[in-house]
Amino acid sequence: xxxxxxxxxxxxxxxxxxxxxxxxxxxxxxxxxxxxxxxxxxxxxxxxxxxxxxxxxxxxxxxxxxxxxxxxxxxxxxxxxxxxxxxxxxxxxxxxxxxxxxxxxxxxxxxxxxxxxxxxxxxxxxxxxxxxxxxxxxxxxxxxxxxxxxxxxxxxxxxxxxxxxxxxxxxxxxxxxxxxxxxxxxxxxxxxxxxxxxxxxxxxxxxxxxxxxxxxxxxxxxxxxxxxxxxxxxxxxxxxxxxxxxxxxxxxxxxxxxxxxxxxxxxxxxxxxxxxxxxxxxxxxxxxxxxxxxxxxxxxxxxxxxxxxxxxxxxxxxxxxxxxxxxxxxxxxxxxxxxxxxxxxxxxxxxxxxxxxxxxxxxxxxxxxxxxxxxxxxxxxxxxxxxxxxxxxxxxxxxxxxxxxxxxxxxxxxxxxxxxxxxxxxxxxxxxxxxxxxxxxxxxxxxxxxxxxxxxxxxxxxxxxxxxxxxxxxxxxxxxxxxxxxxxxxxxxxxxxxxxxxxxxxxxxxxxxxxxxxxxxxxxxxxxxxxxxxxxxxxxxxxxxxxxxxxxxxxxxxxxxxxxxxxxxxxxxxxxxxxxxxxxxxxxxxxxxxxxxxxxxxxxxxxxxxxxxxxxxxxxxxxxxx
Ligand code: TNX
Numbered sequence: 001x002x003x004x005x006x007x008x009x010x011x012x013x014x015x016x017x018x019x020x021x022x023x024x025x026x027x028x029x030x031x032x033x034x035x036x037x038x039x040x041x042x043x044x045x046x047x048x049x050x051x052x053x054x055x056x057x058x059x060x061x062x063x064x065x066x067x068x069x070x071x072x073x074x075x076x077x078x079x080x081x082x083x084x085x086x087x088x089x090x091x092x093x094x095x096x097x098x099x100x101x102x103x104x105x106x107x108x109x110x111x112x113x114x115x116x117x118x119x120x121x122x123x124x125x126x127x128x129x130x131x132x133x134x135x136x137x138x139x140x141x142x143x144x145x146x147x148x149x150x151x152x153x154x155x156x157x158x159x160x161x162x163x164x165x166x167x168x169x170x171x172x173x174x175x176x177x178x179x180x181x182x183x184x185x186x187x188x189x190x191x192x193x194x195x196x197x198x199x200x201x202x203x204x205x206x207x208x209x210x211x212x213x214x215x216x217x218x219x220x221x222x223x224x225x226x227x228x229x230x231x232x233x234x235x236x237x238x239x240x241x242x243x244x245x246x247x248x249x250x251x252x253x254x255x256x257x258x259x260x261x262x263x264x265x266x267x268x269x270x271x272x273x274x275x276x277x278x279x280x281x282x283x284x285x286x287x288x289x290x291x292x293x294x295x296x297x298x299x300x301x302x303x304x305x306x307x308x309x310x311x312x313x314x315x316x317x318x319x320x321x322x323x324x325x326x327x328x329x330x331x332x333x334x335x336x337x338x339x340x341x342x343x344x345x346x347x348x349x350x351x352x353x354x355x356x357x358x359x360x361x362x363x364x365x366x367x368x369x370x371x372x373x374x375x376x377x378x379x380x381x382x383x384x385x386x387x388x389x390x391x392x393x394x395x396x397x398x399x400x401x402x403x404x405x406x407x408x409x410x411x412x413x414x415x416x417x418x419x420x421x422x423x424x425x426x427x428x429x430x431x432x433x434x435x436x437x438x439x440x441x442x443x444x445x446x447x448x449x450x451x452x453x454x455x456x457x458x459x460x461x462x463x464x465x466x467x468x469x470x471x472x473x474x475x476x477x478x479x480x481x482x483x484x485x486x487x488x489x490x491x492x493x494x495x496x497x498x499x500x501x502x503x504x505x506x507x508x509x510x511x512x513x514x515x516x517x518x519x520x521x522x523x524x525x526x527x528x529x530x531x532x533x534x535x536x537x538x539x540x541x542x543x544x545x546x547x548x549x550x551x552x553x554x555x556x557x558x559x560x561x562x563x564x565x566x567x568x569x570x571x572x573x574x575x576x577x578x579x580x581x582x583x584x585x586x587x588x589x590x591x592x593x594x595x596x597x598x599x600x601x602x603x604x605x606x607x608x609x610x611x612x613x614x615x616x617x618x619x620x621x622x623x624x625x626x
Contacts, residue, residue: 020034020147021034021147022524023128023129023147023149024128024524024525024528024529025125025128025129025525026128026186026504026507026508026522026525026526026529027186027187027504027507027508027510027511027512028508028512028516028517028521028522028525029125029151029152029153029512030099030152030153030154030512030513030516031151031152031153032149032150032151033149033150033151034147034148034149035105035148035149035150036106036148037105037106037148038104038106038145038146038147038148039104039105039106039107039108039109039145039146039148040106040144040145041065041069041071041073041144041145041146043069043070043071043072043073044073045073045074045081045082045083046073046074046075046076046080046081046082046083047061047062047073047074047075047076047081047082047083047084047085048075048076048077048078048079048080048081048083048084048085049075049076049077049078049081049084049085049086050077050078050079050084050085050086050087050089051086051087053087053116053119054085054086054087054116054119055075055077055085056116057085057116057119057120057123058075058083058085059075060120060123061083061085061123061126062075064127064134065144067136067137067138067139068133068134068136068138068139068140068142069139069140069142069144070139071144082107082108082109083108083109083110083111084108084109084110084111084112085111085112085119085123086110086111086112086113087112087113087114087115087116087119088112088113088114091114092112092114094152094154095113095114095118095152095154096114096154096155097114097115097117097118097158098115098117098118098121098154098155098158098187098189099113099114099118099121099152099153099154099155100112100113100118100119100121100122100125100151100153100154101113101122101150101151101152101153102122102125102126102149102150102151102153103149103150103151104126104129104146104147104148104149104150105148106148109126109146111123111126116259117189117259118154120184120258120259121153121155121187121259122151122153124184124185124186124187125151125153126146127185128185129146129147129149130142130144130145130146131143131144131145132528132531132532132535133535135532135533135535135536136535136536137536137537140535155187155510155511156479156510156511156512156513156514157467157477157478157479157480157510157511158189158478158479159189159190159431159478159479159480159481159510160187160188160189160190160479160480160481160507160510160511161188161189161190161191161192161263161431161433161479161480161481161482162179162183162188162190162191162192162440162481162482162483162484162499162503162506163191163192163193163194163265163433163481163482163483163484164176164179164191164192164193164194164484164486164495165194165197165483165484165485165486165487166193166194166195166200166202166486167194167195167196167197167198167199167200167201167202167267167274167486168197168199168200168225168295168485168486168487168489169199169486169487169489169490170200170202170216170240170241170242171486171492171495172241173243173247173250173251175492175495176193176251177251177254178492179191179492179495179496179499180251180254180255180258180260181258182496182499182500182503182536182538183258183260183503184258184259184260186503186504186507187507187511188260188503188507188510189259189260189261190260190261190262190263190479190481191255191260191261191262191263192262192263192265192343192481192483193262193263193264193265194265194267194343194485195243195264195265195266196215196265196266196267196271196272196274196275196345197267197271197273197274198271198272198273198274198292198293198298198313199218199273199274199292199293199294199295200215200216200217200218200240200241200242200274200292201215201216201242201274201275201278201292202216202241202242202243203242203243203245203248203264203266203333203336204242204243204244204245204248205328205329205332205333206245206332207328207331207332208278208279208325208328208329210278210279211274211275211278211279211329212242213278214237214277214278214292215274215275215277215278215292216240216241216242216274216292217237217238217239217240217292218231218237218239218240218291218292218293218294219231219232219235219236219237219238219239219291219294220238220239220294221239221294221295221296223295224295224452224488225295225487225488226295226296226297226487227295227296227297228294228295228296229294229296230291230293230294230296230298231291231292231293231294231296237291237292239294240292245332245336248336248337249336252336252337252338256338261339262337262339263337263339263341263342263343263395264333264336264337264342264343265342265343265344265345266329266330266333266342266343266344266345267343267344267345267346267347268315268326268344268345268346268379268383269314269315269317269345269346269349269376269379270309270313270314270345270346270347270348270349270350271313271345271347271348271349272313272314272315273290273291273292273293273298273311273313274292274293275315275325276290276312276313276315277290277291277292279325281319281321282315282316282319282321282322282325283312283313283314283315283316283353284312284314284316284353284354284356284357284359284360285312285353287312290311290312290313293311293313295487298310298311298313299350305415307348307350308350308352309350309352309353312353313350314349314350314351314353314354315379316354316357316359316360317354317360317363317375317376317378317379317382318354318357318359318360318362318363318375319359323382323386326382326383326386327386330342330383330386330387330390330392331390334387334390334391334392340392340393341392341393341394341395341410342387342392342393342394342395343395343396343412344380344383344387344394344395344396344400345396345397346376346380346396346397346399346400347396347397347398347399347414348399349376349399351372351373351375351376354372354375355372360372360375363375363378373402373403374403374404375403376399376400376402376403377402377403377404377405378403379403380394380396380400380403380405380409381404381405381406384405384406384408384409393408393409393410394408394409394410395409395410395411395412395431396409396410396411396412397411397412397414398411398412398413398414398415398419398420398423401419401422401423401426401428405428407426407427407428409428410428410429410430410431410478411423411428411429411430411431412430412431412433412481413430413431413432413433413434414433414434414435414483415434415435416434416435416436417432417434417436417469420432420434420469420472420477421469421471421472423476424469424472424473424476424477425472427476428476429476429478430476430477430478431477431478431479431480431481432467432469432477432479432480432481433480433481433482433483435455435457436457436461437457437461437462437464437465437509438462438465438480438481438482438483438506439455439457439482439483439485440457440482440483440484440485440498440499440502440503441453441483441484441485441486441487441488441489441498442455442456442457443455443456443457444456444457444458444459444498444502444541444543444544445458445541445543445544445546445614446543446546446547446548446549446614446616448616448617448618448622449543449546449614449616450543451488451494452488453488457502458543458544458548458565459501459502459505459526459543459544459565460519460544460565462482462502462505462506462509463505463508463509463517463519463522464519465480465505465506465509466509466514467479467480467509467510468514479510480506480509480510481506482499482502482503482506484498484499493539494539496538496539496540497539497540497541498541500529500533500538500539500540500541501526501529501530501540501541501544502541504522504525504526504529505522508522520567523544523566523567526544530542542612542613544565544566545564545566545569545605545612545613545614546605546613546614546616547562547563547564547565547569547571547587547603547605547613547616548562548563548564548565549561549562549601549603549616549618549623549626550563550626551593551623551624551626553624557592557593557595558592558593558620558623558624559590559591559592559593560573560590560591560592560593560601560623561590562587562603564605566605568607569605569606569607569612569613570582570586570587570605570606570607571586571587571603571604571605571606572584572585572586572587572603572604572605572606573585573587573601573602573603573604574601574602575593575594575599575600575601575602577600577602578602579602579615580602580603580604580615581604581606581611582606582609587603593620593623598619598620599619599620600617600618600619600620601617601618601619601620601623602615602616602617602618603615603616603618604616
């Protein structure tokens with residue numbers, strides 16, 4: 001009862017002062033006009049729909065309300081319900097395929113769109129206008145009101161994606177569905193499913209049973225991925241999993257119901273160790289000792305993006321049997337996935353084994369080419385022909401540009417933005433997923449606190465991203481995508497931790513007009529999103545509260561700078577081994593670390609007298625290395 005009173009008080013406060021309540025919508029809509037009052041669910045209202053498609057969305061809304069509020073609202077054909085889901089009879093030109101308009105008054109909720117997708121996105125906005133309790137998965141008490149508002153909204157880009165790598169670590173069918181659920185809440189419409197790599201083949205191909213009998217399983221290992229022990233002779237491979245074709249169909253349907261298209265990826269010709277472990281004849285070395293990799297180190301990286309694979313993980317482009325294999329794989333894949341795109345990887349393909357292979361040399365002679373890069377071009381073009389024969393379009397990582405690729409290929413720009421710019425200038429469609437703004441496997445806060453990884457990408461940087469590079473025609477930029485590589489991610493909750501809130505920043509980068517974006521306003525909405533995730537039971541990271549700590553050595557002195565990306569935080573620190581808190585020195589400007597003995601810097605961020613960030617602890621040596 002007391003909770004209810006408190007909730008009522010909070011909700012009536014803006015009304016008492018004549019202010020409109022703050023809305024916490026992510027991504028921020030194109031146009032929002034707040035009006036007076038609010039709509040209250042009574043439990044006896046009706047929901048109307050004007051077409052079978054509108055009925056489907058209205059039914060989803062009804063089910064959600066029934067689950068959390070326990071109301072059974074009546075669904076009825078027509079346009080006169082208190083809550084109305086309408087597909088426009090004449091198209092509203094501004095809204096396009098995915099836009100919607102939503103009007104809430106004290107008497108009605110009216111949602112309209114040109115297409116069902118628009119109604120679905122409008123419904124997500126409507127859910128975000130309800131109290132946070134709407135995110136609950138069971139019945140809860142709440143004041144089920146929606147502030148009066150008029151919203152016109154549509155996306156900036158048609159491709160708004162997230163990628164999940166299920167090869168490095170397997171994620172169950174249920175995990176994948178949960179991940180898709182959360183994408184849908186933020187109007188993502190593309191799920192890129194990285195199904196194969198060196199560490200596991202995850203999709204059943206009936207004509208090639210070993211891909212999942214052998215390729216889906218690796219030896220059990222703990223510890224940091226990339227530094228694990230290689231498989232031993234005779235060791236049982238017990239860790240992994242795969243999706244049957246029935247599982248795949250179920251997930252496709254699940255995503256389809258949430259207006260999400262799945263783009264499956266089969267990563268070739270590199271990153272193919274799991275396939276090679278299953279069928280060693282597919283690579284140049286034909287080494288039957290090649291195993292599905294458990295996260296051991298099998299490459300030398302030279303720091304400039306070049307590398308050498310110490311174990312052969314590359315398909316042989318000169319062997320016709322490889323194309324027969326790929327034809328089988330893509331025939332079954334094309335039959336499973338209804339979307340127009342199949343992603344064929346193409347990244348980080350090591351060509352060292354090709355160089356020494358007589359078959360590859362003969363092929364180079366025949367093609368009259370003098371470098372192995374061109375062999376990848378040949379391979380990719382063969383793969384594209386296979387896809388075209390199945391009515392599918394090829395999309396690949398930006399390396400596919402290097403060997404020459406047909407203009408019909410779509411390019412995913414990951415090595416920064418330059419591949420995307422170059423591809424768009426050549427007339428390719430492009431999806432922007434640069435490491436510098438969109439890599440969700442990167443560390444999101446203070447590196448000594450976050451799970452170890454070789455790079456960082458903070459929320460503010462994600463949020464600053466504009467997927468349309470300067471000087472590029474927007475028509476070639478389909479949109480953008482965040483990529484969650486799973487080398488270091490073993491559970492769904494960790495995947496969620498890495499994805500949110502950075503995924504919210506990307507959702508807004510891909511949906512909201514650039515000029516409508518505002519970092520301080522986004523931070524406020526992110527904090528409201530945290531509360532919602534608490535209720536939804538979805539993990540997230542609070543790393544944005546941790547300051548950026550930098551050090552500069554000047555005339556033998558170490559100068560420390562502490563910067564908060566979140567406005568309005570107080571940063572407290574100590575250099576005397578005391579635990580920092582509200583009575584410690586408050587940071588205001590760069591300061592010098594004391595000399596003359598071992599020194600430890602401790603830092604923590606507060607707001608309104610309450611700790612928000614982690615307690616960060618760094619030695620003077622650590623700092624000097626920064
Ligand atoms: C590069 S991005 C890769 C992935 C790794 C990722 C780790 C891309 C096309 N290739 O195989 O998982 O870096 O950050």
